Amino acid sequence: MPQRKIALAVALVACTGAQAATDADLAAIRAQVEELKKTYEQRIAALEARLAATEAAQAAAQPATPEPSMAAAAGATAFNPEISVVLDGKYANTSRDPNTYRIRGFIPNGGEIAPPRRSFSLGETELALAANVDHLFRGTALFSVAPEGGINTEEAYIETLALPAGVKLKAGRFLSGIGYLNAQHPHVWDFVDAPLAYKAFYGSRLGNDGVQVKWLAPTDLFLELGAEMARGGGFPGNERNRNGNGLGTLFGHVGGDVGISHSWQAGLSYVTTRPNGRQFEDIDAGGNVNAAGSFSGRSHTAGADLVWKWAPNGDPTYRNFKFQAEYLQRSEDGSLAYDDTLSRAIPAGAGAVRAASDSYRRRQSGWYVQGVWQFARGWRVGYRHDALDSGNANLGPRLQAADAAGLQHYSPRRNSLMVDWSPSEFSRVRLQYARDSSRGPGLEDNQFFVQYIMSLGAHGAHKF
Amino acid sequence: MKRLLALLCLLVSAGAAQAAVKVFATLPEWGALAQEIGGDQVKVYTATHALQDPHRVDAKPSLLAQARQAQLVVATGAGLEVGWLPVVVRDSGNAAIQVGQPGYFEAAAYVQRLEVPAAVDRIHGDVHPGGNPHFQLDPRNLLKVGEALAARLADIDRANAAAYAAGYQAFAAKMRAAIPRWEKMAAPLRGVPVIVQHKSFSYLIAWLGMKEVATLEPKPGVEPTSGYLSEVLARQRAQPARMILRAAYQNEGPSAWMAREAKIPAVVLPFTVGGTPGAKDLFSLFDDTVARLLKGLE
Numbered sequence: 121m122p123q124r125k126i127a128l129a130v131a132l133v134a135c136t137g138a139q140a141a142t143d144a145d146l147a148a149i150r151a152q153v154e155e156l157k158k159t160y161e162q163r164i165a166a167l168e169a170r171l172a173a174t175e176a177a178q179a180a181a182q183p184a185t186p187e188p189s190m191a192a193a194a195g196a197t198a199f200n201p202e203i204s205v206v207l208d209g210k211y212a213n214t215s216r217d218p219n220t221y222r223i224r225g226f227i228p229n230g231g232e233i234a235p236p237r238r239s240f241s242l243g244e245t246e247l248a249l250a251a252n253v254d255h256l257f258r259g260t261a262l263f264s265v266a267p268e269g270g271i272n273t274e275e276a277y278i279e280t281l282a283l284p285a286g287v288k289l290k291a292g293r294f295l296s297g298i299g300y301l302n303a304q305h306p307h308v309w310d311f312v313d314a315p316l317a318y319k320a321f322y323g324s325r326l327g328n329d330g331v332q333v334k335w336l337a338p339t340d341l342f343l344e345l346g347a348e349m350a351r352g353g354g355f356p357g358n359e360r361n362r363n364g365n366g367l368g369t370l371f372g373h374v375g376g377d378v379g380i381s382h383s384w385q386a387g388l389s390y391v392t393t394r395p396n397g398r399q400f401e402d403i404d405a406g407g408n409v410n411a412a413g414s415f416s417g418r419s420h421t422a423g424a425d426l427v428w429k430w431a432p433n434g435d436p437t438y439r440n441f442k443f444q445a446e447y448l449q450r451s452e453d454g455s456l457a458y459d460d461t462l463s464r465a466i467p468a469g470a471g472a473v474r475a476a477s478d479s480y481r482r483r484q485s486g487w488y489v490q491g492v493w494q495f496a497r498g499w500r501v502g503y504r505h506d507a508l509d510s511g512n513a514n515l516g517p518r519l520q521a522a523d524a525a526g527l528q529h530y531s532p533r534r535n536s537l538m539v540d541w542s543p544s545e546f547s548r549v550r551l552q553y554a555r556d557s558s559r560g561p562g563l564e565d566n567q568f569f570v571q572y573i574m575s576l577g578a579h580g581a582h583k584f
Numbered sequence: 585m586k587r588l589l590a591l592l593c594l595l596v597s598a599g600a601a602q603a604a605v606k607v608f609a610t611l612p613e614w615g616a617l618a619q620e621i622g623g624d625q626v627k628v629y630t631a632t633h634a635l636q637d638p639h640r641v642d643a644k645p646s647l648l649a650q651a652r653q654a655q656l657v658v659a660t661g662a663g664l665e666v667g668w669l670p671v672v673v674r675d676s677g678n679a680a681i682q683v684g685q686p687g688y689f690e691a692a693a694y695v696q697r698l699e700v701p702a703a704v705d706r707i708h709g710d711v712h713p714g715g716n717p718h719f720q721l722d723p724r725n726l727l728k729v730g731e732a733l734a735a736r737l738a739d740i741d742r743a744n745a746a747a748y749a750a751g752y753q754a755f756a757a758k759m760r761a762a763i764p765r766w767e768k769m770a771a772p773l774r775g776v777p778v779i780v781q782h783k784s785f786s787y788l789i790a791w792l793g794m795k796e797v798a799t800l801e802p803k804p805g806v807e808p809t810s811g812y813l814s815e816v817l818a819r820q821r822a823q824p825a826r827m828i829l830r831a832a833y834q835n836e837g838p839s840a841w842m843a844r845e846a847k848i849p850a851v852v853l854p855f856t857v858g859g860t861p862g863a864k865d866l867f868s869l870f871d872d873t874v875a876r877l878l879k880g881l882e
Contacts, residue, residue, distance in 0.1 A: 255684065258674065279674075286652055286677035336652045336677040342645030375645025380633065383644045429642065433635040436642065438835055497807050497835070544806065545667070546706060576706075579663070581671040584643050 201251030201259075204577035206307045208243030212236045216565040220407035223320050224560040225510025225530030226484065227415070228400050229355040231323020235313065235556075235567050242267035243571075246274070246307065248580075256282050262305070274305075274327070290332040295325060297334065297346045298371045298389035299446055300425040302326055308582060310442070310492045311538055312552045312569045316506040317448045317486030321421055323355040326391065328367060342375040342385070356391065356419045356450070358398035367393040375584070380434045385584055389423040395454075402526050405563075411524055415480065417454010423447060427584070438497050445489040456480035458519055458527075478516025485509045498542045506534040508558070525560070532558035547574045605741045608654035608681070610665050611638050612857040613720040614691060614729075616866050618658055621734045621751040625744045629654070631672075634859035635833045638664055639710070639805070643671040651676035654687070656740055658733065661690030662697060662714030689736050691729040695719050698786050709803025720856060721788035723763050723870055727756055762867055767792070770874050772881060777823070779816065779848075781830040781839045784855060788873065797825045800838040808838050820846045827880040831855035851880035 212218070214235055221234035236243070244264040253259045262275040277292030295303045301318060302325050314324045330350025337343035352367025353359045360366060368391070375385035395415055402411040424447045431440035459475035490504035513519075513527045520527075534557065540550035554567040604627040609615035615630035622628070629650045632638055638660070641647075651657065651672045659665055673681055673688070680687035697715030704713045719725045734752035738745035774793040778785075781800045789796050798819060802812045820842070828850045830839040836850070843850035853873050854863035862872035 252683070281674070281682050282679040283677070284679060288675070288677045334677065336648065336675075338653050340646075340649055340653075342649040344648075373645070376649070377644065377646045383642065383646060385645045429644075433833075434633070435636040435640070435833060437637045437640045544706070544710065579666045581643065581667050581669070583671055583675070584645060 199251070201249045202578035204248045204575055204580055206246040206248075206305075207572070207574045207576070208245065208307060209241070209572050210236045210243055210312070211240050211570040212238050213568040214238060214565055215567075216559065216563065217407065220403060220405060221559065221565075222403055222525065223316065223508065223532055223558040224525050225508070225528055225532065226320045227413075227526040228402055229320070229323040230400065231319065231355055233314075233319035233324055235565070236569065244272075244306070246305065250578075252281065253278065256280060286336040286338060288334045288336075290334070291330070293327065293329045294332065295327045296348055296350075296369055296371075296391075297332060298326060298369050298391060299423050299448075300385070300387065300427050300444065301446065304583070307573045307575065310444075310490065310500075310502050311504055311536055312550065312571050313554075315446070315486075315488035315490075315504070316508050316532060316534055316556075316558060317446065317488055320484070320486055320508055321356070321448050321450050326354075326369075328352065328354065330367070340376075342373070344373045346371045352393045352395075355398070356395065356421060357393035358395045360396050367391065381432055382428065382430050383434075383584070384426070384428045386427075387423075387425045389421075389425070391419075391421040391423075393419050395419055400526075402524060411459065411526075413456060413458040415452065415454060415456050417452060417480070419450065419452045419454075421448060421450040423449070429584075436494070438494075440494045442492045443490075444492075445487065447485070447487040449483065449485040451481075451483045453481045454479070456515070456519060458524060476518040478518040479514075480516070480519070481514040482511050484511040500538075500540050500542075502536075502538045502540075504534075504536040504538075506532075506536070508532045530560060532556075534558060545579075546576065548572065605656060605737060606654045608651050608657045610657070610659040610669060611720075613726075613866065613869075614658040614660070614733075616857045616869075617726060617730055617733060617755075618656075618737075620755040620866060621730060621748055622737055623747065623751050625741065625747050625751075626737070634854060634856045634863075637833050639667060641665070641668045643668040643675075647672045648676055651681060652678050654678065654681055656687050656689060656736065657681045658689045658691070660717050660720075661692030662717035663712040664692075664717035686736065686739050689733060691725075691733075692717060692719070694728045694732040695725040698790065699783065709801070710805030712804075716783060716786050718784045718855075719787045721785060721873070722791040723759055723766070723866075724791070725787065726866060727759055730755055730759075758867065762870065766870050766874050770877065773874075773877055776827075776881065777825040779820070779825045779828045779839075779842065781828065781834050784831045784834075785829050785853070788853075792874075792877070794877075797823055800828070800842060813838060813841060817842065817845050820848075824848075827851050827877075829853055829877075832859035849880045851876050853877070 212235060218235045218237055222228060244266060247263045247265065250260040257278050258281055259278045260275060264272045264274050266272065273293060275294050277290050277294040279290045280288055283289065297303055301315065318324055328350035330348055332346060332348045334344060334346040348369040349365045350367045357367045369389065371387060371389040373385055373387040377383045394417065397414045397416055399414045400412065401409045404410040426445050428443040429440065455477060457477040486508035488504055488506045490502060492500055492502035494500045508531060510530045512529050534554055536552060536554040538550055538552040540548050542548040550571045552569040556565045556567060559565060604625055605622065607618045607622065607626050607628045609618055609628055609630045611632055612630050612634055615628045618626055619628050631647050632641055657673060659669055673683065682688060692714055697719060700715035701708065701711050701713065704711060730752055734748045737748040770792045775795060777795045777797045778789065779798045779800065780796055783799055783804055786796065798816045800808050800813065800816060802808060825848060827848050828839045828842050830836065830850060830852055832852055832855055839850040853876055854860040854869055857863055857865060857869050860872055863869040
């Protein structure tokens with residue numbers, strides 16, 4: 121084929137050349153023919169080389185092709201679940217001692233809510249295992265290994281894969297589907313720590329042993345409704361050693377797209393439980409326990425959440441923006457037993473035991489709003505504003521708010537700024553600065569964190 | 585009576601139109617293929633478009649809502665949609681489209697994949713253990729996937745099995761006629777050395793006999809540093825490539841820089857249906873791709 125083309129070209133050139141042949145023209149034609157020949161020779165050589173290479177590759181590929189035997193060789197390990205490990209390490213520099221952290225105006229909930237310890241520290245190492253159990257169930261187990269040792273079962277649940285009509289059941293220990301951030305693990309958070317509202321109302325997040333049912337509507341608008349029943353052994357409930365449902369939740373989410381660049385999700389949630397003798401300990405500025413007590417009664421927490429994401433043409437690779445806000449409000453109504461004999465030496469004359477029990481009614485609220493802007497591939501900046509309102513404790517005559525930090529009125533605030541860099545989908549390094557006034561007026565804490573989060577193993581898929 | 589019958593007919597036909605198989609295609613090429621084969625028997629929803637990186641998509645609420653209603657998910661597989669599709673499928677509450685069900689179809693199972701890594705280690709970047717998943721740019725792969733997809737559609741909607749078979753035959757006949765035409769048009773591209781921005785074109789390059797001499801990513805999915813680009817430029821001087829290929833959704837930065845420095849054209853290819861105004865369906869996708877490559881050669 122190339123030869124024919126060359127011949128044709130030569131003939132063509134010769135024909136046109138015959139009409140007005142000067143020496144210069146002839147030389148030019150010769151040069152052209154020469155060049156044509158050269159390029160075609162090069163192409164032929166390239167083709168021949170390719171042919172040889174392909175033949176060699178084929179020959180090389182032949183012995184490796186029987187894939188079924190390779191699969192068979194994997195044998196017993198072929199059913200290994202998806203395994204992933206998340207490594208988390210921090211450096212923290214705080215102007216106040218994390219050991220004395222408390223949120224003024226809120227009765228402590230015993231959750232891990234303090235800022236990370238000072239200097240270098242290891243966060244929780246997360247180990248996740250997941251696989252389909254069979255054609256009906258999928259199982260997931262998520263353990264966190266504390267730096268001091270000890271394994272905590274964060275989540276261990278099964279979920280159904282084959283129920284009809286958009287229904288899905290989950291059972292075991294799992295993070296509740298309420299709100300937006302609650303079901304997300306710390307390694308996908310946009311900031312080092314949880315919002316103050318989550319710390320105050322759920323002790324960082326609401327997880328429980330129970331069952332969940334979710335239903336997804338068959339509509340173009342995303343509409344998901346869910347309900348959970350649980351033992352309610354953790355805050356805002358407590359261990360009651362009773363049969364039946366200890367904590368219930370209801371939640372709904374709607375969502376959709378606006379054009380090709382915007383997508384959103386909004387939700388409402390409700391959590392109800394009846395703690396009975398839910399104990400707490402309060403600490404003073406020095407970190408010493410100075411009061412203890414317990415609450416019995418009803419606890420309702422209602423929440424609203426909104427997430428809005430923008431990415432040019434829906435492609436978040438280079439630039440995107442995420443807006444996120446949640447509001448939580450808790451009402452507690454019942455009786456409070458309060459004992460602050462621990463706080464001071466009993467005054468010689470008074471001789472009174474400073475312990476009392478009376479009615480307690482209070483409505484508390486909190487919210488956060490945050491924006492995270494990815495301005496270049498792998499680079500993001502974010503700002504978050506946190507606010508809480510402790511509300512006024514409506515106390516029976518035998519109790520006095522003035523005596524206890526947890527009962528006083530206060531409105532904590534926190535501002536956080538972060539910048540992070542993710543060289544790949546699997547690694548992230550973050551810097552964060554926060555100014556936190558949760559401890560009380562005049563007790564601002566300047567917090568500076570450096571954090572890395574790296575995941576290895578199975579490529580996880582993340583929710584919206 | 586006649587009128588009633590007509591009304592009944594109308595109702596039945598409306599019912600039949602509603603009963604079209606709902607297909608959830610992850611990428612535009614699979615949406616287009618399902619449409620070619622299924623015609624009126626299918627209602628196709630395409631989860632992404634040509635200006636999105638198919639690997640980096642959010643499991644958006646709208647995708648869950650569509651997956652909930654789908655009877656068939658048509659995905660690439662080979663790890664391309666691993667960051668979002670598993671969540672969408674699992675959380676859809678739709679038993680029919682779970683992995684292993686007839687309603688879950690992965691195209692990768694039906695084609696010979698290139699660049700299957702011998703060792704899977706992320707030190708080599710975002711490698712796909714299943715090989716390079718961008719196989720839609722070799723039209724012969726579309727024939728293989730199309731055949732399997734037609735069989736799958738027939739499996740799901742047995743009443744219209746003949747229509748799917750006919751749909752595939754019509755598509756295949758058109759494709760088989762078009763492939764030699766494209767190959768003939770693309771003959772001057774044989775052996776032409778090219779630089780690619782990401783390993784998106786391995787199948788196209790293999791099909792048309794071009795030669796990939798460099799990638800503008802040091803590792804798959806890793807953004808190039810200026811040092812790496814200079815290295816590629818130095819290699820370019822020693823072993824010149826004729827053009828740089830970039831998919832419509834990819835950032836133009838690295839290829840534009842290289843084009844300027846090396847004085848060779850940066851060619852934007854549609855990559856999938858809708859990537860350029862010319863790539864309106866699976867046939868014009870290749871018409872446009874070949875035309876753009878030839879233009880780059882000028």
